[in-house]
Amino acid sequence: MTKTLSCLLRGTIGLAMVLICYVAAVFLLPYLKTGGTQAYGKQEVTLDLRSNGVHTDIVVPTQNAEYDWLAVFPGRHTRNGQTERWLAIGWGDKNFYLNTPTWADLTVKTAIKAAFGLSSSAVHVTYYADMKDCNRCAELAVSREQYRSLIRYIRASLQWSKGHTVWIPTDSVYGQNDAFYEAVGHYHLLNTCNTWANRALKVMDADAAVWTVSEQGIFLHYSLMQPAMR
Numbered sequence: 429m430t431k432t433l434s435c436l437l438r439g440t441i442g443l444a445m446v447l448i449c450y451v452a453a454v455f456l457l458p459y460l461k462t463g464g465t466q467a468y469g470k471q472e473v474t475l476d477l478r479s480n481g482v483h484t485d486i487v488v489p490t491q492n493a494e495y496d497w498l499a500v501f502p503g504r505h506t507r508n509g510q511t512e513r514w515l516a517i518g519w520g521d522k523n524f525y526l527n528t529p530t531w532a533d534l535t536v537k538t539a540i541k542a543a544f545g546l547s548s549s550a551v552h553v554t555y556y557a558d559m560k561d562c563n564r565c566a567e568l569a570v571s572r573e574q575y576r577s578l579i580r581y582i583r584a585s586l587q588w589s590k591g592h593t594v595w596i597p598t599d600s601v602y603g604q605n606d607a608f609y610e611a612v613g614h615y616h617l618l619n620t621c622n623t624w625a626n627r628a629l630k631v632m633d634a635d636a637a638v639w640t641v642s643e644q645g646i647f648l649h650y651s652l653m654q655p656a657m658r
Contacts, residue, residue: 458645460638471569478516479564484625484643485516488636493520495579501553503647505595506605521615526600535584545616554606566650581631587609
């Protein structure tokens with residue numbers, strides 16, 4: 429009996445230490461900045477970071493001399509079948525994306541599966557004419573080389589079949605101008621949608637947090653644009 433209690437005590441202490449370390453990392457590591465050595469060189473491509481207060485998207489030009497995203501995310505996959513000048517791209521837990529249109533729809537089962545990487549992932553894309561309606565956006569300009577690194581990163585995050593992305597036909601889209609695609613990797617407590625976006629910044633050697641699970645960790649290193657600027 430004493431041995432059992434001792435094991436339980438050690439296990440409880442170990443779990444508590446893990447939780448303390450996790451919480452400390454969540455709050456402290458976002459303040460440590462990495463990258464940025466190339467971000468202020470040639471400013472050839474304008475990108476945006478777009479947040480809804482919880483989730484961060486990387487916003488790219490739909491088409492430019494470097495890349496045509498319509499070949500990856502065709503406009504016909506959206507409800508209105510139309511495209512716009514800007515394309516917001518985000519990664520996350522597929523089950524959460526498709527079954528939680530609002531926080532009121534969040535269930536314990538969905539939360540647990542997302543937290544512990546028990547479901548697959550998806551890429552969510554949304555077309556925008558401009559960023560004027562965004563209350564939490566930041567602009568960054570990168571070189572063509574940096575942008576090419578981002579392109580490779582996003583493409584590597586997607587599942588492919590016969591040279592095409594794998595579209596997810598669903599009624600769970602958020603509006604008339606968005607779509608979902610099968611992705612690689614698993615969302616979990618150490619690898620969230622914002623970790624993915626922050627890693628995209630790292631890949632470009634742009635300003636980024638050493639590690640973050642929250643969008644606040646990303647926006648610590650960027651200045652917010654005023655609404656209606658673009």
